[in-house]
Amino acid sequence: MTNRWPDRLPLPTIDGYGIRPGEAVLRTEMEAGPARQRRRYTQVPSRITVRWVLRREQFALFEAWYRWTAKEGGEWFEIDLKGGLGLLPQEARFTRQFEARIVAGILWEVRSELEIRERPTLSEGAMAILLEEDMQGLIGSIDALHTLIHTTLPGPHAW
Template identity: 55%
Template structure:
């Protein structure tokens, strides 16, 4: 088993500009001669594509280029990166799929800034499990969050000696 390469900690994460989650279709649809079409799930795990954009300084872009070539085998390998999703920023396994024939596009800007755009393919997006979903569907979420905040305040601020830090 190989070790997954990580996104370099010294490089920024993608910006919000142009960021989107684009899940691939997991269903198959068959139009019928009469009546409604039939639709079924074909896959339980489908990749998600995420258009990304980075804003790099010169030294960051040089680091990115070398990392892409030397650590990712010119973008062929999967890597670990923290990305935004429905549960917040979480670890993902991603690889570059790019746009067209290029794995990424780098455009120089003013003041030694590079704008790098690409599309990442995510193996499986982290999301709520079924138990958490059932709680959120059955409970008053705002009341639940208020109770958690109140408990946090009581434990960490209200109880004497409860916080060892």
């Protein structure tokens, strides 16, 4: 992927941010008894509602990037988006035209919706570990290991 969200533009704000996973399950109502359900897809795109607050010059850059690089929103691009695993790069494209309005007289509020190919989630193995182990203790151990390696131990040149 060659297109990337411009570093000169801010990431979406938390206000108005939302994730809506696509439907992966097909449900069939039965004449009698419980409905049947089956998984239709293993990779399901999700929709992300986004909002940016941009200064005038940022909005000008956004409009040009949207038109020329994102091809009016139809091209995939990489952008850092929040999810359960934190802020991670994801492949996205616009699903509808953005809406923009002036707020506070000097700022532009831009709203739209992005489609991401696949939401980053824990692996099945990582999920199993977190379900079995004390999560806070595990996180504390990881933080302690990080501190040991990056702060306490001497660098490789010291050996």
